[in-house]
Amino acid sequence: MRGRRQFLMNTGALGLGIAANAGLPTSGSAAVEPHAGIAPLAAAGETPPAASGPAPMLATVLNRALPAVTLLSIRHAGGRETLGVKFDDGVLDVAQAAGLLGLSAPLTLEELLREGTWSQVEAVVAGTRSANLSQALVQENSITYGRLFSNPGKIVCVGLNYRKHAQEVGMPVPKVPVLFNKFNNSLAAHNTTIRLPPRDVSYKFDYETELLVVIGKHARNVSEADALDVVAGYCTANDFSARDLQLETGGQWMIGKTLDAFAPIGPYFVSAARVGDPNNLKIETHVNGEVRQSSNTNDFIFNVPQVISYISRHFALEPADIIYTGTPQGVILGMPPDKRVWLKAGDQIVSTIEKVGRLSFTLA
Numbered sequence: 001m002r003g004r005r006q007f008l009m010n011t012g013a014l015g016l017g018i019a020a021n022a023g024l025p026t027s028g029s030a031a032v033e034p035h036a037g038i039a040p041l042a043a044a045g046e047t048p049p050a051a052s053g054p055a056p057m058l059a060t061v062l063n064r065a066l067p068a069v070t071l072l073s074i075r076h077a078g079g080r081e082t083l084g085v086k087f088d089d090g091v092l093d094v095a096q097a098a099g100l101l102g103l104s105a106p107l108t109l110e111e112l113l114r115e116g117t118w119s120q121v122e123a124v125v126a127g128t129r130s131a132n133l134s135q136a137l138v139q140e141n142s143i144t145y146g147r148l149f150s151n152p153g154k155i156v157c158v159g160l161n162y163r164k165h166a167q168e169v170g171m172p173v174p175k176v177p178v179l180f181n182k183f184n185n186s187l188a189a190h191n192t193t194i195r196l197p198p199r200d201v202s203y204k205f206d207y208e209t210e211l212l213v214v215i216g217k218h219a220r221n222v223s224e225a226d227a228l229d230v231v232a233g234y235c236t237a238n239d240f241s242a243r244d245l246q247l248e249t250g251g252q253w254m255i256g257k258t259l260d261a262f263a264p265i266g267p268y269f270v271s272a273a274r275v276g277d278p279n280n281l282k283i284e285t286h287v288n289g290e291v292r293q294s295s296n297t298n299d300f301i302f303n304v305p306q307v308i309s310y311i312s313r314h315f316a317l318e319p320a321d322i323i324y325t326g327t328p329q330g331v332i333l334g335m336p337p338d339k340r341v342w343l344k345a346g347d348q349i350v351s352t353i354e355k356v357g358r359l360s361f362t363l364a
Helices: 004-010 094-101 109-115 118-131 163-168 243-247 304-314
Strands: 070-075 081-087 090-093 155-159 178-181 192-194 209-215 231-238 269-271 282-287 290-296 322-324 348-353 357-363
Touching (some): 070 090, 070 109, 081 094, 081 109, 081 118, 090 094, 090 118, 094 118, 209 282, 209 348, 231 357, 304 322
Parallel strands (some): 155 322, 192 357
Antiparallel strands (some): 070 269, 209 231, 209 322, 231 269, 282 290, 282 348
């Protein structure tokens, strides 16, 4: 494993696998323009009907997408959360390095996505190397992880989006994506502790490991063929759920999904260039070391391009919006009633997605 000195000698823009001037598009560039030619939605693996009207067009792409890179959030004393770039032998603290160098740089992932300032991060990496700022490279096991997202414009969630999951809960396969939402109060970091509400509020707690899609460009009426072009990257997430509130209060899914810290995400944001195909990733959940969910995103009913296209027909998606894409079979709700043992204080949940990362949190 390389040490800090070797990192500073060998790591610059090229050390990240970055081409020169590979900036992230700003929120005003590479927008997907409205058009009438989007094909009607079909489930994953099915052929959509032919579209009518003119062929869809993308606005000129002024900047390139993010390179193959893994980012995280560092929580500092006092609660400040800032951007980090992950390397094999440590994490570059972008805020600290930028401050020491006197350079401007995005201090959070949301800022990076909205302002399209990846070239500034490249400059900080190169400046760190040139100035031998070894103090800006920290060991990952020494940091406290912060929230990757604290103020996304939208948290869109898709329900019943795996075929085997729909079967296990006894519900028909949806004809269109089932959408609901979470609010920002639910956002939490890797290694967080979720403090459960009193029993008279809720007690039927369940896990839902999900692939999180992170939007990197403005998109409205985007076609399925162009949908992945608006994706900045992916995260491992858990749509932690209170099933009694979700299903026993008149069908208000949202109330059972957005209690405080019910949306842990992390530890990493992995760029789309590094992940590749999001529709063929192994996905698992462990509870206290026991495998509960083990599946693959190839069981999606509506794959990532279809979900993005469908959402964007109804409202615009913006940089730093995030989409929970549904959970596979294996949830507690899918078990026979006499076999359901709801999660409780002291349980540890681990959500893992191939190429994206391992998210862990504890209940209290």
